[in-house]
Amino acid sequence: MQMKRRVAVTGLGIISPCGNNISDFSANIMTGKSGVRRISSEYSNLLSVKIAGEVNFNPLDYLPKRQASTLDRVNQFALAAASQARKDAELSLGTKEKERAGVYIGSGMGGANTIESEYDQLFRHNAYRIKPLTVLMVMNNASASHISIEYGLSGPCLTVSTACASSTNAIGEAFRQIRDGYVDVMLAGGTEAFLTYGSFRSWESLRVLAAEDPDDPSRSCKPFSKNRTGLVLGEGAAVVVLEEIGRATRRGAPIYAELLGYGSTSDADHIARPSLEGQARSMSEALKDAGVMPKNIDYINAHGTATQWNDLLETQAIKKVFGEHAYKVPVSSTKSMHGHTMGAAGAIEFVVSLLTIKHQALPPTINLDQPDPECDLDYVPNVGRKGVKVNTVMSNSFAFGGTNAVLIARKLEI
């Protein structure tokens, strides 16, 4: 039987509430610094929940003015993260190589800011026309296409939209494209910029948003804590460079880890309620795909939204898959710091998982002050850990719609 091709991660890029480059992001996440705060928008006084993980971002730091004005914020994030990742990987491709390089990007909401601002012109201000590029800024696949155009990557270019699991699916599917030999290089990740008045209102109505912490707004997201009240919306993007391992090693590329396995399942049950069974199966599938035993997982980046149901069921699903080892493997939810960035969440958290390997350190779950007897794993409460052995990591994403996606990466052993 022919050996499966292997896939390395050779570059990372990030735009997030906890930093707009990998080193700031890493420093903040590992030391438990929250990027959640009161939002600055003019409509905030109309909202019952006024907190989010907002990105502090000036598009002109990354893009010429002319290009920036034709892009929604979500596309700007994606291009900025992709440019960092490409630079980090020291990636340069010849014409033929570009035909065997592609882009898979996850996004739940696409150009939400543009749709809101332009429809607002129509509905509230009776405008008779709206921005000519509205269609091209709003479409969900714009971010992936802009990355493909920017770098001339002419292999497959897809957009994955599976809500909170979008970018985990995007990275997993991109991984398979390389492993199965269709391409050699992929830029994969996710992007989301949906902090609009309409979004906040929609999420508010769904009654899943965290109440603001009365003492400190930045401490409002409390995954796995008994006093958790829900999720905090966030925005951002993360892109990774995936590369066939032989190619990466031949050119002496920096290698963060080998992407080893991917599992994806659907609950096929309920549009919003998470399922223990579906989550557990996705973890088992990823382990099987990676050829890794549960006892070999050194860290799990949890989906950990801080809703009552997610955190309880994810804990139970981890126990179901990991058995006794569930109590030994550190599990943290970095959403406690960057919020729930939806279509970008999986990619951002995959980056976190890779950084645990790079730094041999673990980020904490912050705001975990009141242990929940039903959530009784090692969530790395409040304080990160240094000098730990991290070889193999798992990153979980469980979405509305019932899609579950899990990635497993391992420190490279050649």
Next chain:
Amino acid sequence: MLEAYSYAPNNGDPLVCEEEVNMSTLERLRTLFIDKFDFNVHELKPTATLEYLGLDSLDKIEFMFDIESEFHITIPDQEFKVVTIQDMVDAVDRFVSEQRIGPSSPAMISNN
């Protein structure tokens, strides 16, 4: 927005008036160009073609939107066939004069 035209009826020399109107349209277009595309003013000669300036079809559509806002005009579909900046000036002046009503309209002046 229309102050450039408001003094026109009081100006004794229609030729000078027309030139001033043109100058001001050109200048306003240049400002729009610079705001949107980061051009240097020296690149924006009346004879410069949009192609030379690197504007593609989408850029043109976007720019038409900005022109409509700046000059308070509506540019009907298919009626903005311009090659150079001067063509654009002429077209804008034409739409302004066709679409403006009131005593200061250049159209009214020429009828006088």
